[in-house]
Each structure stands twice: as C-alpha cells, then as structure tokens.
Amino acid sequence: MGRWEPNGRERLAKAALELYGERGFEQTTVAEIAKRAGLTERTFFRHYADKREVLFAGSGELERLFADAVADVPPSATPLDALAAGLDAVCEMFEERREFAGKRHAVISATAELRERELIKLASLAAALADTLRRRGVPEPVASLTAETGVAVFKVAFERWITADEQRPLVRVARDSLEQLKAVAAGSAPAGVGGGAAPAPTEAQPSA
C-alpha cells in the first residue's frame, strides 16, 4: 500500500465532474476539487494542465480510435466511405457510456470556456483525420474538407443522440446524418419548405 490512496487522478476527475455539475464550472475552485478528492491544488495541476482539461482527458483515445478505423479501410474506398467506417467505430465506443456522456455534455454546453476547449479537441480530431486521409493518398484540400465534414457530422449526430427523445443508437443517428449531408451537397434539398422538387434522397427519415 502506498503512502496515499491510489487513483488520485481518477478521483480528481470524478470530483471535478460532480462539482461542475453541482455548482457550475466557474463557481468551482480547483482547491475545492482537490479537497473532495483528498489531495491538494498543486497535485491537481500535476495531473491536468488546467481546470478545463480534467474533462477532456479521454479525447486522445477517441482521436486514435477514429483515425485508426479510417486507416484500416481498404484503399479502394472513397474518402467518404473511409470516414463512415471511422464514424462507426467511434459511435460504438459511446453507446455504453451514454449517462456519463450526458452529464459531461451538460456541463460543457453550459459554459463558454468549456465549449472552447471542446472545439479545439474536435479541431485536433479533424487534423488527425485529415492526416490519415492524406496518408491514404487523398490530396488536399479534399482531405481537410472531408475531415472537417466528418467531425461536423459527428457533432450534429452526437447532439441529437444525447437528447432525451432520441432513442436510436448513436451509430444509427450518425449514419443518417451523413446520408443527409450527402443529399445536401448533391443539391437535392431546395431552400423552400418541403423540398418537393428534390429527387428523393436515399432514405432521408422525416425525423425532424
């Protein structure tokens, strides 16, 4: 047995999520988080670069998962198909953690500072995806555009999935969003309500 309780890092993360949820991010001091975790402020900053980062420790894992899945798709596939495979892999990871993801998402979307941090993590994800696509031989700017598109689709799908009234699994929502984006880009959705003139996109559910 060590001199201190084990898993200090995890205790800090747990305490932070709790306190951010109870009092809000700005009303919580790092000293309070450390105290709840039975540690000191200085130790908090040894584990997490700043007060926000404690909520984003897992983002590196997500990035690797997504990029690896894209890299593993056969080279004959289009960039968009490779993207779809990555999307599938990432969505699967979230399915089991919906409750945790919900709490975390609520805290983040309540505070501008945390939204900033989330956005830069997503940007980092897009950069990693673009890099992976380039390694597959996809030229610029197609690689970057595809990567940004993939992140946008994930973002939109996640927001819908985390909503209370969305029952489908995340992977289903994501695939649907991707199909809709394809339809938009193909110009099949006129601005006017209804889109009657559109050549019936693949299977666009009138879910909205």
Place this chain on the structure above:
Amino acid sequence: MGRWEPNGRERLAKAALELYGERGFEQTTVAEIAKRAGLTERTFFRHYADKREVLFAGSGELERLFADAVADVPPSATPLDALAAGLDAVCEMFEERREFAGKRHAVISATAELRERELIKLASLAAALADTLRRRGVPEPVASLTAETGVAVFKVAFERWITADEQRPLVRVARDSLEQLKAVAAGSAPAGVGGGAAPAPTEAQPSA
C-alpha cells in the same frame, strides 16, 4: 477635447497585436499592453472581456455580414447556393485587409489559447448561419449541416488564401473549395492517389 487621448479602445487593440507579434501572446502581460496604449490595465478590461478578446472584436460584424447575405438570397435557391452568396460577401470584406489578416492569423495560429477563441467564434458563426437557414425554411439537420459545411469551407479557403504563394483573391479560392467539397460529397474522388478520376477540381471556374 477630452481629458484623455481619444480612441483608447483602438490604441489598446493596436498595442496588443503588436506585442503579441513581438513577444508572443503568453509572454505579453495586459499591463504592458495598457502601458503602450497609454492607459491602465483596468481600462483594458473595461474595453475587452479578456486578454484574447482584443483580437476578436470584429467577429460580430463578420457574422452579421455573412448571415445577412444568406438571408437575402431568393428562396428558390438551394441551401448551398445561399451559402455561396454569403461566402462571397464575407470574402469581399477580407480582400482589402490581407496584411492585417495575415498578422492576426500568424499570432492566433501560434497560440493554442487563441485558436480556442477563434474556434468558438466560428461556431457562433455556424449557429447564426444555421438559424438564418432555418428562417429560410430549411429543416434540421440540414440547416446545421449546411452551416457547418459553410464554415469549414471558409476556414479551408482562408488558410489557403493567407498563404504567401496563393495569388488568387479569396473569393476565388472559396468558390473553388466549395466546388471540391461538392465533388467529394458526390463521391467523385476515390481514395486512391491523385484524384485523377475527379473532374478536374483544381481549376474549377466559378460556375456557381
């Protein structure tokens, strides 16, 4: 004449951009910025909410310009065409300020904290665009997807334009990027090297 030199706000912005460029963002204190502007630290925070915001004061104007242009497109146009009109309007505004935009961009991309702020401004822009599209009768999630796509295209185009070896006007680069995105989404760009199968996206003339 007032008790103080006029245009304190602008002097602060100028001093900040200079100092961020000379020593870097993190190595510059707010006290130094204020001193160079002939004011005090307290006054800096009266004009700008925080040390980063001084570089993003004009973003509200950009947002209005973009959204208004999208709103003014005839309702018969597709969402993507409306987006293209907004893109044109925004690009025009940048053409005259390339030097300033370059300095600002160099400072921002050198510091993670500033990149975060830029990203949230772009997200705010996307939200405003999505709102405008919904007012045009575009349903969700198409409105959000289209808005995110528009911002992504602008981002990619701006990055290319600000590069020293890019000679074309921003509006040309942006239109080209949009065309390439359409091609990607249409599935015309195989993952295999070269994109030779694609219908020559590189010099796509602004047929839009």
Place this chain on the structure above:
DNA sequence: ATCTCTGATGTCAGTTACTGTCGTCAACGC
C-alpha cells in the same frame, strides 16, 4: 538488512488574469 533511487505528493512563495469599489474630472444638458 540497509541503501539508494524514484515517484507521487505536500508546502510555500510568487506571478498574472480578472473583478469590485470608489474617486476624479472634463463635457454636456438644463
């Protein structure tokens, strides 16, 4: 068994971003 080295933590002092409060003084309207 002792010794040393390592790693996770505590302690403390310091810098700086940011805020609240109050005072000052020119300009402006009456």
Place this chain on the structure above:
DNA sequence: GCGTTGACGACAGTAACTGACATCAGAGAT
C-alpha cells in the same frame, strides 16, 4: 451655475497557474 454622465485611475482582492524544494513509501541493488 449645477447636477449628471462617461471614461478613466487607484487600490484591494480572488483564484488560476508555476517553480522550487521537502517528504516519505516502495522497489530494486548490494
């Protein structure tokens, strides 16, 4: 003239973060 307003300075305070150094259990070497 006179009160009000608006922009700023002065000053004190909080809290995020950093650097330097101390402490002490455990692991491995001797």
